[in-house]
Amino acid sequence: MRDYGPSTFGKLNAEHYDTFYPADAATLESVDLLAELAGGGSVLELAIGTGRVALPLAARGLSVSGIEASEEMIARLTAKPGGEAIRVVLGDMADVDIDGEFDLVFLVFNTLFNLTRQDDQVRCFQNVARRLTPHGVFVIEAFVPDIAHFVDHHRVRTVGVTFGSAHLEASVHDPVTQVITYQYITLNQAGVRLTPLPMRYAWPCEIDLMARLAGLRLQERWGGWDRSAFTAASSKHVSVYGWPD
Numbered sequence: 269m270r271d272y273g274p275s276t277f278g279k280l281n282a283e284h285y286d287t288f289y290p291a292d293a294a295t296l297e298s299v300d301l302l303a304e305l306a307g308g309g310s311v312l313e314l315a316i317g318t319g320r321v322a323l324p325l326a327a328r329g330l331s332v333s334g335i336e337a338s339e340e341m342i343a344r345l346t347a348k349p350g351g352e353a354i355r356v357v358l359g360d361m362a363d364v365d366i367d368g369e370f371d372l373v374f375l376v377f378n379t380l381f382n383l384t385r386q387d388d389q390v391r392c393f394q395n396v397a398r399r400l401t402p403h404g405v406f407v408i409e410a411f412v413p414d415i416a417h418f419v420d421h422h423r424v425r426t427v428g429v430t431f432g433s434a435h436l437e438a439s440v441h442d443p444v445t446q447v448i449t450y451q452y453i454t455l456n457q458a459g460v461r462l463t464p465l466p467m468r469y470a471w472p473c474e475i476d477l478m479a480r481l482a483g484l485r486l487q488e489r490w491g492g493w494d495r496s497a498f499t500a501a502s503s504k505h506v507s508v509y510g511w512p513d
């Protein structure tokens with residue numbers, strides 16, 4: 269999708285992000301596990317956004333830093349109580365450097381897939397490995413792709429209809445690059461609003477290979493933040509990577 273770069277998500281979504289994605293019970297479950305994995309050490313969140321996860325984590329006394337590509341998302345984070353204590357570096361998580369070493373680095377909410385080329389995803393793992401302490405872990409939360417949703421490589425889904433509006437999703441799937449080009453379409457009396465989001469999905473086993481290319485190994489994989497078993501029926505995974513013994 270031309271004209272869509274690392275900072276586009278925030279330009280399009282920062283204003284309403286916290287309304288759509290509040291720090292709810294599911295978020296706090298992720299915070300519990302991440303805090304345990306941090307073991308009191310230093311923490312880095314890639315694509316930290318408005319702090320949905322980072323702020324409750326920092327409220328537990330952990331030192332949290334972030335990388336984020338959108339100035340709009342960072343502005344919302346730093347305006348919140350506790351936000352000023354979080355150091356955020358503006359840039360692309362595939363490449364940008366940040367001072368320090370971290371015991372826990374994490375990238376949640378499927379955001380690895382916001383990097384829309386395999387090469388960017390591979391470089392992201394390498395960027396993390398450069399800053400991971402010898403006992404540090406890198407945690408990824410991502411959906412398990414289900415390409416059965418697509419017929420003839422495309423899909424249109426009605427998300428909701430009211431008296432004055434219709435909300436649709438339109439997606440095109442490229443099985444060669446594993447890129448899904450997606451539009452969230454809002455139709456109402458004011459007109460049409462388009463919220464594009466290109467994504468490059470990766471199967472769990474491909475993500476494991478990206479980790480290997482960076483020298484890391486899969487240590488744990490769960491079907492959710494509750495540490496449930498990861499099975500063929502799992503729609504998402506929480507995966508923990510670390511250095512080999």
Ligand SMILES: C[S@@+](CC[C@H](N)C(=O)[O-])C[C@H]1O[C@@H](n2cnc3c(N)ncnc32)[C@H](O)[C@@H]1O
Nearest residue numbers: 274277278315316317320336337338360361377
């Ligand atoms: C779905 S939001 C997740 C935000 C936060 N991690 C959370 O869980 O609420 C995706 C975030 O990734 C950021 N982002 C997208 N591409 C990025 C990139 N290449 N480098 C850094 N941040 C990026 C967006 O600006 C946005 O804040």
